[in-house]
Amino acid sequence: MAIDKASLRISARQLRDHANASNPNASRELAGRFPIKLFERFGPTVAGYLAIGSELDPAPLLDRLKKAGAEICLPRVEADDSMTFRRVADERDLEAGPLGLTQPSAEAERAHPTLVLAPLLAFDAAGNRLGYGKGHYDRALSKLRSDGRTFVCGLAYAEQEVLKIPAEETDVPLDWLMTPKASLPLFFGRVVG
Numbered sequence: 001m002a003i004d005k006a007s008l009r010i011s012a013r014q015l016r017d018h019a020n021a022s023n024p025n026a027s028r029e030l031a032g033r034f035p036i037k038l039f040e041r042f043g044p045t046v047a048g049y050l051a052i053g054s055e056l057d058p059a060p061l062l063d064r065l066k067k068a069g070a071e072i073c074l075p076r077v078e079a080d081d082s083m084t085f086r087r088v089a090d091e092r093d094l095e096a097g098p099l100g101l102t103q104p105s106a107e108a109e110r111a112h113p114t115l116v117l118a119p120l121l122a123f124d125a126a127g128n129r130l131g132y133g134k135g136h137y138d139r140a141l142s143k144l145r146s147d148g149r150t151f152v153c154g155l156a157y158a159e160q161e162v163l164k165i166p167a168e169e170t171d172v173p174l175d176w177l178m179t180p181k182a183s184l185p186l187f188f189g190r191v192v193g
């Protein structure tokens with residue numbers, strides 16, 4: 001299982017790098033296509049992220065949601081390796097973190113997002129998500145879910161879809177997935193909390 005995920009990560013990263021280089025307008029297309037009804041239903045607190053590497057950049061979408069009234073928060077990797085979400089009013093709330101990340105500082109106000117926009121390396125049609133393998137999103141999402149409802153929407157290039165991701169017990173599935181070209185509900189066959 002671990003071996004499968006590790007080799008999938010390597011090929012998924014190459015596919016994502018290629019998709020990113022071939023679609024310079026992708027993040028703006030995705031922002032325009034995002035169904036605002038998802039925000040109306042599952043907002044108002046939206047977790048985004050600051051894109052690293054070839055991740056699909058949520059910045060234009062976050063700008064659009066902010067104009068629609070969203071409270072935006074960003075992930076922070078804490079000293080104990082847990083991940084929290086914190087509000088960032090301006091650049092002064094950001095600092096250099098582990099793993100080469102820029103992230104909210106420990107003083108930034110903690111938030112409880114109701115709609116999480118999640119980065120990923122690969123996804124499948126059942127909503128399984130492959131991340132960098134540190135379990136940051138899986139642990140943070142299961143904690144958020146234990147305190148209330150959180151809707152999870154992955155952001156990815158269509159090229160990041162794979163036939164099947166070897167899912168583990170602790171993996172938290174995606175409810176929805178946005179690509180620059182499509183808006184895909186992934187919760188069929190599951191109960192949305």
Ligand SMILES: Nc1nc2c(c(=O)[nH]1)N(C=O)[C@@H](CNc1ccc(C(=O)N[C@@H](CCC(=O)O)C(=O)O)cc1)CN2
Pocket residue numbers: 049050051052053054055075076077083099100101119120131132133134135136137
């Ligand atoms: N943009 C973004 N922020 C995020 C995450 C993420 O996936 N994307 N995280 C999600 O959990 C948390 C940080 N976790 C991370 C875990 C591993 C690596 C990592 O392996 N980085 C690669 C380089 C990645 C690249 O440039 O493509 C490395 O260090 O080799 C990065 C972040 C919180 N913030």
Ligand SMILES: Nc1ncnc2c1ncn2[C@@H]1O[C@H](COP(=O)(O)OP(=O)(O)OP(=O)(O)O)[C@@H](O)[C@H]1O
Pocket residue numbers: 005129130131132133134135136137138139142168170171
């Ligand atoms: N809720 C949880 N409680 C404890 N450990 C967890 C939990 N969720 C995931 N883990 C552990 O975290 C490790 C990495 O998980 P996994 O390979 O699913 O990460 P990922 O989904 O690819 O990455 P990420 O969540 O960081 O984006 C695994 O060893 C897994 O057992």
